[in-house]
Amino acid sequence: MSQSQTMSAEEAEAAIVLDKVNKWYGAMHVLRDVSLIVGKGERVVVCGPSGSGKSTTIRCINRLEEHQQGRIIVDGTELTGDTRALDTIRREVGMVFQSFNLFPHLTILENCTLAPIQVRKMPKAEAEELAMDYLRRVKIPEQANKYPLQLSGGQQQRVAIARALCMKPKIMLFDEPTSALDPEMIKEVLDTMVGLAETGMTMVCVTHEMGFARQVANRVVFMDRGEVVESGTPTEMFEHPRTDRLKMFLSQILRGH
Amino acid sequence: MSGTATDPRLAPSRQAPKRALRLSWTDPRFRSIVWQAVVVAVVVGIVGYFVGNARSNLEARHIATGFGFLDETSGIPIGETLIPYLPGTSTYLTALVEGVLNTLKVAVVGVVLATILGTLIGIGRLSPNWLLARITAVYVEVLRDIPVLLQLLFWYVLLQGLPAPRQSMRIGDAVFLSNRGIKVPLLIWQGAHSWALLGFVVAIVLSVLWVRHAHRRQDATGQSPPVLPVVLALLIGLPAIIWAALGAPLSFDMPQLHGFNFTGGGTITPEYGALLTGLVIYTSSYIAEIVRSGIQAVPHGQWEAAQALGLHRGKTLRLVVLPQALRVIIPPMTSQYLNLTKNSSLAVAIGYQDIVSIANTILNQTGQAIEGIAIIMAVYLTISLSISLFMNWYNAHIALVER
Secondary structure (H helix, E strand, O other), X not given: OOOOXXXXXXXXXXXEEEEEEEEEEOOEEEEEEEEEEEOOOOEEEEEOOOOXXXXXXXXXXXXXXXXXXXXXXXXXXXXOOOHHHHHHHHHHEEEEOOOOOOOOOOOHHHHHHHHHHHOOOOOHHHHHHHHHHHHHHOOOXXXXXXXXXXXXXXXXXXXXXXXXXXXXXXXXXXXXXXXXXXXXXXXXXXXXXHHHHHOXXXXXXXXXXXXXXXXXXXXXXXXXXOEEEEEEOHHHHHHOOOOHHXXXXXXXXXXXX | OHHHHHOHHHOOOOOOOOOOOOOOOOOHHHHHHHHXXXXXXXXXXXXXXXXXXXXXXXXXXXXXXXOHHHHOXXXXXXXXXXXXXXXXXXXXXXXXXXXXXXXXXXXXXXXXHHHHHHHHHHHHHOOOXXXXXXXXXXXXHHHOOOOHHHHHHHHHHHHHOOOOHHHOEEEOOOEEEEOOXXXXXXXXXXXXXXXXXXXXXXXXXXXXXXXXXXXXXXXXXXXXXXXXXXXXXXXXXXXXXXXXXXXXXXXXXXXXXXXXXXXXOEEEOHHHHHHHHHHHHHHHHHHHHHHHHHHHHOOHXXXXXXXXXXXOHHHHHHHHHHHHHHHHHHHHHHHHHHHXXXXXXXXXXXXXXXXXXXXXXHHHHHOOHHHHHHHHHHHHHHHHHHHHHHHHHHHHXXXXXXX
């Protein structure tokens, strides 16, 4: 890992750079030379069959998983074993999970203010004001004093988005944010994400929601068996897939819908 | 959703109608009332039979019932006393109080030590350190599989096997370990110590105020003032300054060997030592498993979400994981506290004079068997219910709000 190569100007400018990233779970080679550059304000959708390494890829970006070879540069800081670099990156990168992962023992408001108070050392009143601001943006300010388990799945996921935004991140990662939701709740979460995209946030989103990809993505990346197989604009990818693997994947998910 | 306020299902317009009771075996409500009546009749019958039986037996043996014997003089020698007691002048009541205090002495100290030891071992089993994880695993698997009575006897025999006082193991000229127990120096209490103790109490109050101030300051400015160093300085510094200002008096009642035994100093008897060690070690092996399963019951996603927000490991554990783990830990922990308290009655086996041991002796001397057993049951019931009530209150206090 951390080959001390000097960073090029382009790499320092980009929001996220993955350069020939490799990862193994024991003998299983789960990421094979994954390279990807996400520019500032760019919105990238990563798709692919299950087990393709797409979740692992974005979980490497804030080091919930460690990569073992190659370089990852986030907002000009390279991810190494160094804890200070990791702290910097985790402050700048927000993440939304498939299973929401709200803290069930804290109210919605406390979920949103925990990190700003503990990590950003923000005064409580200011953090609460900020949290209410974001809760209004995801359209659930009236739930602020309830607990997560009192909310529907869609509401919980919107809180999770607000919670991540309260850290004022420059980059947002979404790991299958709608996969655990009932169909009627998917739209409210996707609408929130579209709204976020319109503010110019840099977003990397693992999802199978092709409608969402068409609407907001600058670029779609298709992964299979740990490799980036194909990438391009949504139109290129969905209308004119070049590889057989992408053609097969598209036919499968379209049949599923 | 904002729609809930106008949901017509929530408006209290009408109440659900009550269904009339049918006097038929096919009506479940009628059936359940009949069964409950039968159960009550059976219970009353059995209790009545026992009471009648006991009464006629007592009459046949000319035993007077009642608790009047408690005022009689007790001749029972008691090895460890916490309040003044003299065989031949004190009453049976005083002897029973000694028994209760001895039981509480084991139960309270035991619960605290078992919790600390068990928690450390439980966390140790989750350690990524291979050696530590294995050692703690062996500890748990071995100690919870050996009957507690056997463990008590083991520790008692071990402590009995120590050398006689003349050959005792020693740490300097202060602490002596022999088959008479552990002898330690006792501080001779003087006026300055009372003032220092008062200073300590004041320091506790000041610490609480400081912690509150620190929280308020963090809420207001986001900066958290140092808490631990200030609190430690207060708790140690204030009593020390007062003590030093009053001339720093310090003298000890040292244990000294006279003939075949020691005089002076404080004693941890072999009986108490064995009982406490055995109960703490046995119970801690269960508590370790409870703590481990509690921490593991918190989904891994909670760690990840906290990390993704930039929280470090310590804060994640303290603010996110432990508050959730406690909910899983508290109910079985209550059972272990109750078990430890009740297992302390095994003290009889190694000659420690707890409530069971003393009440038994009284029962033999006075013949008041029913009263004696009733007292023992009342004592354990009171202690156990107190523990349960407190733990249930605490559990409700930290419960998750759902729906």
